Amino acid sequence: MTDEGPEYDINFREHPGAYEIGRGEQGVFKVEPYKSELLPLWSYRDEDAARESAVAIYEEYERYRENDEFPGMDMARKYLQMGYTRAMRYAKYPGGRKYDSDGDEREPQRWADREKRAAALVFERYWERVREDDAYQRAKDAHRERR
Known part of the structure; x- marks a missing residue:
């Protein structure tokens, strides 16, 4: 998946089969309607x-899981991952x-900003919960098979 193109x-809620998982955080600012639902919840200030952000995003993840919306589940995973990576960047680099x-x-x-490191660790715990969720793994496998 590229970040450009038709x-x-x-x-993607109406056409989940068109969703490509991609690598890492790819598409996080463009895959709709999930971007519009998740981005306002995302903060790693402290x-x-x-x-607050990780809990809200995880709650959306659970809603997507209940509604069998794999693209939303994966986008929630990406926002949690991005919370970790962005906060950790600030933790390591002034x-x-x-x-x-x-x-x-x-x-x-080591550690340029301890508050950002603490924020990163919060996101990491929720990101791991999603990655290790059997429902997420099954939905991911099923989505790959359908594509």
Whole structure:
């Protein structure tokens, strides 16, 4: 799946077969209607915001699971993963800047921002819950078989 193209003119709730799982967080800002439902819930400002965010996203995940909406389940997983990766970037790199002005990767610090690390760990726990959920694994396998 690329982040460009006509596939993003699709309502993936109405056409779940058109959804491609992709790698990592791919499509997280473009797959509708899930982006519009999940993005407003997503925050990693600090540990409290991350907890509120992760709980809300996980609740949406459970709703998608109950409604047998694999694209939504996978998008919720992606937002939880993205909460972890973004917060961890700030935890390791001052100001979240992984690269310097020359484009060279900066040396990570341990821990440049402890509050962001705490936020990352909140997201990691919920991300793991989704990844390890038997219902998610079954839905993922079934979706791949249908494609």
